[in-house]
Amino acid sequence: NIIEPASGYLASGLEGKGRMEEPENILAYLERYFDRTSDLSGKSVLITAGPTYEKIDPVRFIGNYSSGKMGYALAEECASRGANVTLVSGPVALSAKSSNINVVSVESAREMLDECQKVFPTSDISIMCAAVADYAPANPSDHKIKREKQDVPTITLVKNPDIAATLGKEKRPEQVLVGFALETDNEAVNASEKLTRKNLDMIVLNSLRDKGACFGTDTNKVSIIRSDKSRTDFALKDKSEVAGDIIDEILKILGKV
Ligand code: CTP
Numbered sequence: 466n467i468i469e470p471a472s473g474y475l476a477s478g479l480e481g482k483g484r485m486e487e488p489e490n491i492l493a494y495l496e497r498y499f500d501r502t503s504d505l506s507g508k509s510v511l512i513t514a515g516p517t518y519e520k521i522d523p524v525r526f527i528g529n530y531s532s533g534k535m536g537y538a539l540a541e542e543c544a545s546r547g548a549n550v551t552l553v554s555g556p557v558a559l560s561a562k563s564s565n566i567n568v569v570s571v572e573s574a575r576e577m578l579d580e581c582q583k584v585f586p587t588s589d590i591s592i593m594c595a596a597v598a599d600y601a602p603a604n605p606s607d608h609k610i611k612r613e614k615q616d617v618p619t620i621t622l623v624k625n626p627d628i629a630a631t632l633g634k635e636k637r638p639e640q641v642l643v644g645f646a647l648e649t650d651n652e653a654v655n656a657s658e659k660l661t662r663k664n665l666d667m668i669v670l671n672s673l674r675d676k677g678a679c680f681g682t683d684t685n686k687v688s689i690i691r692s693d694k695s696r697t698d699f700a701l702k703d704k705s706e707v708a709g710d711i712i713d714e715i716l717k718i719l720g721k722v
Pocket of ligand 1: 513574593594595596597598599625626627628629630643644645646647659
């Protein structure tokens, strides 16, 4: 695999220009390539991904449309750059490819928080990518709720824990905590407010108004807002490329702490 990108580069140089690329350019390319495969080596990364399911009874739940694709793309990107990744994942139809990713499967927000708290103290970077349900049924039934003859059942809800905010309170200065914000309106203001309220170092905003940036797609269009409220807008890209942009931004923060 070491040879592949270099020979690919040489081949494209030969094809495109009809001559070999300058040696110093090849060297610069290789330096960049190898930096990118090791710039997270020795780092522990915690990522949450996917939806949570909140049980109503043994056959029903409250959930959402999250596919988990962005969180899994982030996990693969971190692993390919040398990190040890713990991916706390809600129910999704995906599997992790890299052996550097330890997938911890959970269902509810409560379980997701418990698993995150086990690894958060030893995590250098934590990325909260899951679409966590804000509420859960107060009294999930042990047996299937039968259809009532006359009455429509009422499900009483209780608030779920806010995982990002809980970790934000426990965060040490050298740890980096990143959140996501999926908004439909007043996007930047809402995202900045979440960044402050949850004590995040960075928030990745996606707007549901952007085409190609909604649940289940392979692409995403994000803006990154940092704790000093500076903002960078990125183009619509494949989720794996978006993951690369996000990690590059996190590395800039890590360089400062
Ligand atoms: N988040 C979390 N735990 C929750 C709710 C959200 O960890 N119970 C995290 C998400 O993973 C995301 C960020 O917080 O990184 C923002 O999630 P979002 O659902 O947009 O925020 P909410 O606080 O739920 O705000 P609202 O639903 O009012 O937009």
